[in-house]
Amino acid sequence: MNVVCIGSGYVGSVTGTAFAVLGHPTTVIDIDPSKIDLLNAGKSPIYEPGLDQLVRKYIGKTLFATTSYQPVHEADVVFIGVGTPSKQDGTADLTYIKKAAELIGAYLHPHRFTVVVNKSTVPVGTADLVTAIIEEASGLKAGEHFSVVSNPEFLREGYALEDVFFPDRIVVGSNHERAKNIMRELYHRLVERVSYEEISKDFAFPYNPLTPKAVYFETDVKSAEMIKYASNAFLAVKISYINEVARLCETLGANVLDVARGMGLDSRIGGKFLQVSSGWSGSCFPKDTAEFLQTSRKYGTELSIVKAAIESNRKMHEFVVEKIRRRLKILNGKKIGILGLTFKPNTDDARQTQASVIIQMLLDLGANIRVHDPKGMEMFKAVHPHLHVQYCASAEDVAHQADGIVLLTHWNEYLQLDWKQMLSIMKTPYLLDTRNFLPKKLLIGLGYQYEGLGIGTEQEIDGGIMNQFSVLSV
Template structure:
């Protein structure tokens, strides 16, 4: 199939590469000329496992350009532009609206393609895009039906290709059977798992074929927000229990395992720590709350999810105060900056909140991350923070280390040697992933979360 993807960010580029890999011809459009030129040269302007490798193999089936390269013969148009959060929590749909206007001004009347909302958008956005495209088509004398489907993504940064090739489900919200059939055809190699997996991303042995869920656009849009809010809520819940575990002398790792083995609950997303971050959870929870407010409906659980998450970041500061007593003049080293391993994404990253609070309190802050430091320099030039080139440089002269991002390499650092470089041997394990016994034997004051 001929597919056009609008937006070359995390979602758009991952989706484009995956669709090209399973046999479609994909053209990606982005208004950022620098990003387009980089991709045309095979350079991926983000850190996402496998995307650059596949892109190098697919140059004959995937292309990049700006709006002037738009192809009228495309069969499916996928909108995958950003919907950042406004100050009031509402999703900013201005980029989606701009795409809808462009499509209305460019499409011809010779058989309109199916338009797909893959961006995370407020409820009613499929209808809104349809009305905007129709308005501009009619202003040009074209009066034919416009079909807009909702096809939300459920991708985890760092493993986005894995989630694309081996999803739990594919959700399509559409009011027209033709749109559902075309998207089922587009996803057929994934639904039936007939494609040959990439060498670096083999099909899981226990993988079952994904469900293809068809529903209305409104339900599909709500499924996306409800799913992310529930996952965020699950993390905030275990973090709230972790706070109680500390006070009563329980170990949250044992508590989480004890409740997670209940099949009704499940073990995933029960990892207590510094809390969640990234571009999705906070934005989507806030957008859901804002939507509910428009209907005069209160959502106290969703609101508490955000408050508990913010408290977890402050808890890290409290733990450092308890161990160091006075933060002013102390040096704290952050192990990790990105909001999770496998990405250089710093959107709503706990590390930024912790760094800002420490600097406000007069501490000296150092940081080391294997991939996210350059992004941090560019996106947060206001941070008076020293960037270390290695874990050893980070530890040298530090009074405490805080593990913020659970990069695999941080699990096996020579902590015994690092401790000898520090002024005080304090370590706050913000992800509960380090070997407490090993660190204690090395002379560290080990501080976990809920332990």
Template structure:
């Protein structure tokens, strides 16, 4: 099939590469000229496992454009994968989606009939809005368009987005016709039936079961996306609330999480206590669905509490520092990790930024290290007054405390027994319960995890 992807972010690019790899001809358009120049040279604009190699492998079936003049919309499917950032009132901003819809309408002619697929995370009813804009634009040009718009939400994890593209848990399509359903089934058929050539750059499928193809209405598909992200965020905030209680009563939250997680009705995933979730999705989507609920008179009280709990959790490590060190002004604090999660350079809504800013406000000298995200932090937060170190070990130099913020695997194997000698004080606050507290303590540190009351 011939596919046009609008947007080359995490969703658009990883999905486009996957579709190209399984046999489709993919054109990607993005108005970010620098990003498209990189992609034309097969240089990924962000870190994602396997992306650089697959950009090379799909060079014959992928093309990139930074302007609409060169793009041909006489294709089978057009996918919208543009950003939907938060407005000041926390509603999802649909301006990029609506602009893409107008551009599609301007480029369509009477004899073109591609299926329009909305993959961006959008409020309920956005599929109808996109269809309305395209049809009105075509009507203004003198013909009636019978275009169809489907919803196809993504469920990709940054750092494992390509893996999730090839081995999804499920594929959800919101459609109004058999035509739209059949087109989307054909698009994903090699993934649904797992008939594509095995990939050397990604691990093998962890689940032998083929992914279900779930067909529903566009409104239901759009709500599924918000419900999924809100539920995952809720599991994290839930375990963090219990972690804070565990710390007060002398319990160990890791044992509590394992004890409840082995109940198959609950499951073990997303029950890791820590300093809370971040990234581009959970915060934006939970706040957006709260606003949607207000518009329809349906209070999303559980989701509201999820957000509030997560916001408070970021302050927790600062309070721990104050409890141990008392006055923080003039102290040196080392930060291990900037990215909101390991295996990505993404610092959008990362807990590290809020923690660092709070420490700076308290007069702390902050030195940080992250294996991937430091350049991105310099670009995104140029006024942040911190010292970037060249190695993780340098973070310990003259530090009164170390805070582990991102659970990078390399932080597990640092020479902690020697690094303690570089510090002025021996405090380690493990914001992800990532390290072995007993061993760290044996090395001479004062160790404090999250919810480790025992």
């Protein structure tokens, strides 16, 4: 089938490359020529482990890239994967969706049936909006010449290729039988893992043929649109809950690592998304929860639990800053090193991260900030030019004359740092590990004043994420 993906961001690049790998001639369209030039040169326009290798192999064969919408004319399926950033009031900005729909309408073939797929995370009712725009731009009739369906993405940045080739579920929302049939045919190779033994040789992750097959779930359009928001909001609620439990654990002297593990052993709860942090952030959770809450308010059915999760998340950011202030007292003129700017490891996405919020609070208190991130510094600098911080080429540099170091993102690279050498150049040996990621016992032995979140000041971390102290450079 001829596939087109509008947008070359995290959704479009990964989705387009995946269908090309599966043998569908796929064209990625983006109005940014620099991104298209990268794709045509065999390079991914985003950082995603393993994506460069696939783009390099399939570009010019089954994967193509252009700034022109002409390929829409011959497409069987057109995915819309453009950005939907938040407006000031928290609602989704559909400017790019509307523009994509208008251009799709201008290039639709009048004598073939085309399925237009909303892959971006969009509010309930967006399929109707896109349908109306395409009808007006094309002069064609929905249901006869084209149909708009909802097929939300569930990709985790840093693990997007695993998620696209081995999804838990594929949700397709459509009220049109012909469109449903086309989508079933499109996803057949993925669901049935056709030729996976061969194509998996190019995967940057291990291929396990015993992994359960994806559930192909069909529903109506509005329910599909709702599923994505409801899913992300639920995960945000779960993270906010365990972070609140962590704050209570600190007060009562309990260990949140054991509490979370004990909770997760209950199959009704599960252990995923029970990892304590300085708060959830990133390109999805903040905007999706804000839109979901605003929609509920708009229609008089406020999602009070989502509202509470958003407020709790803000308090978690403040809690981290308060821990630093309690330890270092007056922060005016203090030098603080920050490790990690992206909202999670294995991505360069630094758009709406906990780091930006926490750094702003520290700057407001007069602190001088030095930062490092293995992949995210370029984007962080571009999207947060108002944050006057010093960017360090190496992680060790954040320790220079520092009154404290704060680990915000648990990159594996930070386990390999020469923590003994870093200690020797710090002014005050304070280390706040907001992910309970580093080996507390060893660091205390080196002379650090180590603090985590929700583990108290004297608790030992046994069986945590890192017990093999030998991997640290000491």
